[in-house]
Amino acid sequence: MKRVWQHPETETGAKASAGPINGDRVYWRSYEELDDTPEFREWLEREFPRGAAEMEGDEADDVTRRSFLKYMGASTALAGFGMAGCRRPTLYLVPYAKSVEWVIPGKPTMYATAMPRVKGCMPLVATTHEGRPTKLEGNPLHPNSNGGTDAVAQASIIGLYDPDRSKRVLRDGKRSTTAEFDAFLQEAQLLPKIEKGKGLAFLVGENSSPTRWRLLGEITKKFPNAKVYRYEPLNGEPQRRANEVLFGAGTTQTPRFQRADRILSLDCDFLGTDELGGDATGEFSRGRALNAKKKRMNRLYSVEPAFTLTGGMADHRLRAHASQMPRIAALVGKAIAEETGDNDLQAAVTPLLEKVNAAVFNEPWINECAKDLAKSKGKAIVVAGTRQPKEMHVLVALINRALGAFEGGQKAVIEVRQTREEAMPGLGALVEAMKAGAVKTLITTTEADPVYDAPADFDFATLYDEVETTVHLGLRANATARASTWHLPAAHYLESWGDIRSVRGVYSIVQPMILPLYDECVTELEVYLKVLNPPAASAEGGEAEEDSGPGIPINGMPRAEDPGPAYEAVKETFASFVKGDGDVSTAWNHALRDGFLPRTIYPRVDGAIQPAALEGLGEGGAFEQPFPWKDGMEIIFATDSKIYDGRYVNNGWMQEAPDPITKLTWDNAALMSVRTADDLGVRENGDMITIEVDGTSVTVPALVLPGPADHSITISLGYGQKGSGAIGDGTGFDMYPLRRSGIGEYVATNAKVTGEPDEPRYPLALTSEHYNMDGRAIVREGTMEMWKANPEFAQTQGMDSHIPPTIPLYQGPDYMDADSPRSTNDPAWNKVRLVDPNHQWAMTVDLNTCTGCNACLVACQAENNIPIVGKDQVMKGRIMHWVRMDRYFSSPKEELTFAAEKFSLAAEEGIGHERGRPKVDDDEVSMLTQPVSCMQCESAPCETVCPVNATVHTDDGLNAMVYNRCIGTRYCANNCPYKARRFNFFDYNKRPLEKLYWGPLAPPAGRGTTSERLQKNPNVSVRMRGVIEKCTYCVQRIQAAKIDAKVKAGQASQDVQVPTNAIKVACAQACGADSIVFGNLKNPEDTVNEKKADPRNYELLKYIGTLPRTSYLARVRNPNPAMPNAASVGQATADMH
């Protein structure tokens, strides 16, 4: 039946439906979309765009349709000769010889552990299947976790199974053995020769492991002349130094976001890449949550040089240069001093203001923001990015003190705590010592790769070569490993005994899940123990044994009960943490079970700022950075949201997870604003530019997005590594050569940037245009004001306000009423129960707290055996992620005109197709994120078109996908209005990504090992080529819970129902912000019912009548009415219809 739409009149006369323009604001995902180019249209109108269906010739692989068929035919013929298909292979059941404690074949076991991070740790619970870890979840018992994780933690599990992991001890890059290394340690080459450790130096990473600190202390006691240096390329050293002068050595500041009403972030992406440690996302989202009981929420101001997740969540965002942040902080300080009458702050700021030309900054914005912060005295926080200079951190601490952030004892919004960490010299000091020739033996255990990522002015690689003996411990055979005399393969944290303190000090245990996969792997602690107690001359003559001989491996974890030296060392440290006369072994067992030892938080220190901190506040050049402009741009060396500083470069899940902001996969690129792009002559994404800093230049592709400060270029570090493995090789561009120590370490100023019009365009695999939903009110937002006036505001946005009645010809079962005549199908020959009276599954996603961090996306990949497809396939739109993390930009509509001057310019230059860019006011752009996966429609369009019933509805309301039935017609994907279905164009799980087109002729994936297979979840089918797949609400978890309930009930229950909130699907479990809630509609106690009843709840494309089970809670922004841009905040979808 044709439905007649009565669109309400619009005042502005906006284009009614097609196109992304609706109401007074537009929202869009890329300039190409906003521009609505024909290429974009074409891309959009195909389900799997460009070449996906045709198998058209591909230059990279040089396989045409014809030759492909030829190969296929040949291989089919060959397969026939082998007769392999005629006999079924004999399979074996292999039990253990002796029972293993706790292991029940077929049942997963969970153990608490923790992932060491540069700041603190990520408390985890690891799921193991018959001893192999397959999935990591947050540890909800841990005081610093709400049970959520992040993408990095989720993906760290494949680091364990990485086929390119370092497996062997190397000497000068050649194969060696553990015994040889032991002999080297023993036989006077290292230790006895060194008089009290003279010339011995350690370069360690950032790590709060108490055992490590203890062992390093013992080493320096034994070798008083040995030196320990600390190095992480992105550790936020300035912040540490600021804390030292502010509150004393070894102190930390931990902002408690849940206690704050007003938050100002000055270049601090605390929800994303700027790890403050702890649970910033969870705490922030608790302050952000909005429901029937909690009707207030915090307000976030963000000042930043390019969009970040924090800026996306912000109620007010100001774009500003990273190098100018100290000046902005000074202006904020001035305004706050005026508001609060804080004389100390006033006195500190006044001399600084001389260096600030207030006119170039948005003063009204800063002043109103400061006023608002001052109004919430005691509940306001200002956070500064860890990449900002020390002086800025001192100033921000003064501002926080004026705002009363350190007051309130237990309830202070910023906690100052005393860690046990000692001050330690950094890489600069090591370089000095190396230059002086004072380092003879250097043992490097940092997870970073100093030969690759040290600041370029140190010339570290050359100095490193000159050191007599270098020993490197690392998971990867990276540049440092290759340059070292000795390389020891490191054990992954899931193979190691260790301990770690969370950012607030909670003593957490790193528990191994599995013996090291490769015999020669050692942990960091074991290396220190070896240096302390050199191994006795190898037992049987000390001869180099064969590869994996039965000797006791270096890690000291032999087959017997002896768990190894690191275990003993950790236990010894642990004993010192047990308070009073507590029973250590009981406490140890409890700590192993829970993952942490309670009451071990760092002691609180008085938040009084030492007066000496203010000395030299205006020095050091922090307030004198030149203002970036066309001929002297600012280059920001950013932490990569996926591979951090480069250490996860060979992690396929991270490489393929689209960057939350840019949606770029497999690369880094120079992020710039339209104005910068125009100045550089950059026309399209992927045009090359050359960046020159202090005489070094690098040529990189440009990526134009809204939101960056003009003449500021943000580019992430860590890419362009050579020899990093099959995944990491050839991805991105190395930016470390541009990096200088000192103030330019994170932000280089005065960089010469030039466009390279002659360079060929670099292909960037962006997913921002995949599966577009064509400008409907998909994502919805409003303001506090709107919400208070009408809590149901979201339900009338888009077309939902004027849906004509649906008069269906056929109605499916009534899933909420099992007794309805529609819900039974009872022909005599087959009694089928169409509706489960006890279970109906549903999900809600609260967009108010969803930051768009990708944790759900990667968690889904881990849980559901989702393959990666490689850059080439991503560019063809064949990415497999079941969760698509959509990111929308929104901007006022007035600005949506093509830049006229650009048009004429193009015409003058004779560039025919140049259409000019849509003009967007970068200051007014806001960002929204939305995870979209299969909606589990009750009336699913995909089901009706499947010719083989491979996708059908289950009685508990799932849209099931039966892989073994699917013949790959892709009709379902074509008919899915949400574009939630993915197709396996190749055997992504089975073949190496670079040889997909070889078909059956390709060797199996895994580069000669099968280690990758160990990660697979045994409860989910690994899909093959030619099969559609999609989100199933983690049906394996649903079934497991149902079966558990039935087993418990035995035969004795009429209505078996899964207990309340018993199932957490992978995405909901991983969500650090608790945005995703999954549950049973038939159990009124389940949280999901509460969420569904929330007036903000809305369904995607409600008017097409698919009755989706997943629904969204609209985002509410909390603008400050006094702010200059308040009127446009939260209006992205306000008047869409």
Added chain:
Amino acid sequence: MANVFPRWSNFLPIKLAVFLVFAGIGVVCGVTYYFTGKYTRVGYMPGQPVAFDHSLHVGQLGMDCRYCHSYVEESLFSNVPVTQTCYNCHSQIKQDSPKLAPVRESIETDEPINWVRIHQVPDYAYFNHAVHVARGVSCQSCHGQINEMEVVYEAQPLTMGWCLECHRGPEEYLRPADEVTNLTWKPSDENRAAFYHELAEVSGSSYDELLAQAKAKFGFEDIESAMSQREIGTALVDVLGVNPPESCTACHR
């Protein structure tokens, strides 16, 4: 008049006939293989590294299935015993039997015994032992009279159609949960009065009512007469609500 049929068509009938013969042979082979027990491997009886005799251990000695297959009530997978389980007894009895050499070797070397797998459902079908056992599906229903097998063989086809037969009509197969591992159980062994008393207790309904219902349905003459499988199964399904799922996701994920 020109030739309508070209020269090569002379041989077409012969070619066709030859083709049909081969096609026919193919069809016959296909049907014999795929449509009969050969494809489903019913009767598959491989030799095992240790000639473990179920008819002796279960049939004669009366060992319970769960002594060796110890996690069948907890896990989706019914484990084969670890060598230690064999050795619990065989360290005392028949220590020197040559048949047990692999067991002794396994205990000494810590290397497991590789038992040949007989029952195998495809990787995309997720069968769960625990729930079947808990809800009253006997071992015997799928594995046959194990207690009479000297060498274990596949007794049932384990095809999807075969699974669905029970999932659609569980009355024909269900038995009281405590008789699941009793391989010699017969419906006629049940005492009707005791059965309905227990059922009434578990379900909270009245005994008389249940008995009356059953009488109305199955019309048995007196309470002492033998119970039928259908009567027991129907009672379990209707009164206790043992309701096997029929949606695809029950087995395919």
